[in-house]
Amino acid sequence: MTALLSFKDVWVEYGDKIVLERINLTIEEGAFVSVIGPSGAGKSSLLRLALGQEAPTRGTILLDDIPLAPECGPDRGVVFQHYSVFPHLTALGNVMFGLECAQSPLLAKLTGAARRQAREEAAAMLEEVGLKEAMHSYPAQMSGGMQQRLAIAQALIKRPRILLLDEPFGALDPGIRNDMHQLITRLWTDYKLTVIMVTHDIGEAFKLGTRVLTLDKWRHDPHAPHRYGAKVVYDIPLERNKQESLSQDDATQPLSIVPDDAGITIDRFDNN
Amino acid sequence: MRWVNRHVSRSRSAMMGAIPIVLLVVLYLVIAAERHAANPSDKILPLPGAMVEAMWGLLFVPDQLSGRLLFWADTLASLQRLFLGLGISTLSALLVGLLLGLLPPVRATFGTLVTGIAVIPPIALLPILFIAFGLGETAKVALIVIGIAPFMIRDIAGHVAALPREQILKAQTLGASTWQLMIRVALPQVLPRLIEAVRLSLGPAWVFLISAEAIAADIGLGYRIFLVRRYLAMDVILPYVAWIALLAAVLDMILVWTNRKAFPWAHGGRR
Incomplete structure (x- = not known):
């Protein structure tokens, strides 16, 4: 330690x-x-x-x-009590955000193989926190607990x-x-x-x-x-x-x- | 049952909404008929027949002087000015609003200036615009832009600045740069608000359009109304006003519909 x-x-x-x-x-x-x-x-x-x-x-x-x-x-990753997910992105989009920012400085959007890979990684992370079924939902459609799960997944994908x-x-x-x-x-x-x-x-x-x-x-x-x-x-x-x-x-x-x-x-x- | 709890179904609400309009039309017809009974050549409250007759000429008979169908030429000219003004205002509101709302140094530098411009009554600037841009299309579009852009900019900047601090911090912990924050976090979240701002600006935009056309133009809906006013031609003015109201209402409905379809996340995920 x-x-x-x-x-x-x-x-x-x-x-x-x-x-x-x-x-x-x-x-x-x-x-x-x-x-x-x-x-x-x-x-x-x-x-x-x-x-x-x-x-x-x-x-x-x-x-x-x-x-x-x-x-x-x-x-350093962070999860707040409220507002720590992006309301305009689906669960998958929220988790992919961190990967997109790192790999595409100009547009923060991925295409082709890079996108598929980021998608898979994000999907795996969502499964890890138990949000596999809600992958394509927007935060407004989720309960408070699901939103916090999403916020955790979103932070962890960056391996802080x-x-x-x-x-x-x-x-x-x-x-x-x-x-x-x-x-x-x-x-x-x-x-x-x-x-x-x-x-x-x-x-x-x-x-x-x-x-x-x-x-x-x-x-x-x-x-x-x-x-x-x-x-x-x-x-x-x-x-x-x-x-x-x-x-x-x-x-x-x-x-x-x-x-x-x-x-x-x-x-x-x-x-x- | 208390009035606050009375639910009105969709079909019923459409019916109830029609009642006051129908009543107003009936009231108009009754009063107009009464006036015509007393004076058959009354011009102030024309009967529907007279309106159809007057509008027929403008709608389908080419003007002797210019060879144009005046009603459609007026509509086209006015809508062109309106859309140009709205388009320029919307783009500048998006660009300036994002910068002002998201970047504290930009806000510190230009915030006061934008507020200062926003409080000037735009009509007071109309003479300056005519002097600077002449009496052509530019001055009219510029009046619309000056009239509504500062309000829209302030609205968008305020909305961006009011995004939860937590989101901005979270995005940075996910590796977002200022640029990425702007295009991936602030921009998409402000778009529904932008459409809302355009909706709210439609009313003032029409006011500035009609004002500019009334003062100096040779074509346009506002020009026509103010031209025929000299002959007390209520049989043209009333249909024109109704037509303007219809155009404005349709634009408003299109914007509401677009907002709901394009940004389901902003409406609880429903489409």
């Missing part, structure tokens, strides 16, 4: 409001990192940093030991170094969410993915992750609450073999808790 993505003393500030402070993190290849924390604690800011949508105010972010440009690139998930299952009902958990775990294992997932659902974070990060403000100035940002208050590695333990009840699993330097303990049955 080698370090894939590292944050070195990263701060995010908007004006005089500090959102994240002193983030020092190393994410290893093959990790499934769940990020939880209360609303406004900078979970999404952290993801935006990794995505390159935003640059840190201070500090550096390294991907494979190279500083990350503040721009999205094909080495890291897959970033921003509350990907937040809008789905519990049954579908469970199916999606199994899907993402299978893909994570099969494709040896590195995943960072932001979620509001603590159960989901512990169920899927090999490591759970909790972001929160760790000190509070009542006169200027915006002057202290959030940092990683718990960093909990979960030593479990995900492939086998997925179906088991999480509450019965022993959690190995490594508190941060603050020395706070966590109530694991009534998680925050």
Whole structure:
């Protein structure tokens, strides 16, 4: 396991409001990192940093030991809660998009043999996420769960170094969410993915992750609450073999808790 | 049952839609007949017979001076101006709208200018157009373009800028360049909106067309109406107005139909 993505003393500030402070993190290849924390604690800011949508105010972010440009690139895939598929393309077109962009810089359209090959590759990827039957449907004809499956397939066809998930299952009902958990775990294992997932659902974070990060403000100035940002208050590695333990009840699993330097303990049955 | 919940079937809705139109026609006929009973040579509200007679000459008898069938020549000239104006406006709206909406530096540079042009009343520019382009076709087409293009550009730019940020980011994580984003993500998604913008601009485009023709032209639907106005020729004006309304309605229907057929994804996937 080698370090894939590292944050070195990263701060995010908007004006005089500090959102994240002193983030020092190393994410290893093959990790499934769940990020939880209360609303406004900078979970999404952290993801935006990794995505390159935003640059840190201070500090550096390294991907494979190279500083990350503040721009999205094909080495990082992303799935948002909403709007991450293109409504004007069919499922197949959505998945082929990444291949077309890479192979045809001018028109982003393929013809002939290249097109057939891209089609086959995309079709295989759609089958992988269980959308074989819906290959020629438009997103508007799909349910929320199917759209998220499509968004995942679309991202995975580029074989990204890291897959970033921003509350990907937040809008789905519990049954579908469970199916999606199994899907993402299978893909994570099969494709040896590195995943960072932001979620509001603590159960989901512990169920899927090999490591759970909790972001929160760790000190509070009542006169200027915006002057202290959030940092990683718990960093909990979960030593479990995900492939086998997925179906088991999480509450019965022993959690190995490594508190941060603050020395706070966590109530694991009534998680925050 | 509450009125908001009353569903009207298709056939019934067509019937209900016809009622006010028929009533209006009947009302017109009654009043016209009354006026003619009092004054047989009344010109203000002509009877249908008089309209047919007046239009017959324009439709089927060549004009003594030019040898043209005036009604068809008028229609052709007006539609040509209208389509040229609409075409130029649509293309520029697509091009400028995409650039303005998608590229922040372009928006910062030209956004204010486009807004500034859009708030000038186009008719106020008509004298300038006549001075610059003469009294020919160019000035009339230019008036239509100046009248509707800024609105369309702003509409398209706004629509592109309102595309979800997530889509733009996602496309970049899939390796799309700015150019690829423009032609594969923004352009196709803005096309249904473009057709909608053309539809909404049809009304103003007709206004500018008729205005330009009324002021300086020697042929055209607007020219004819304003010409025969001098003789109180309501028997020509009314059929011409009805004809303009029919043309506008047909264009509108064609655009709606095209939008539904060409972009099923924008209508819930239904065809």
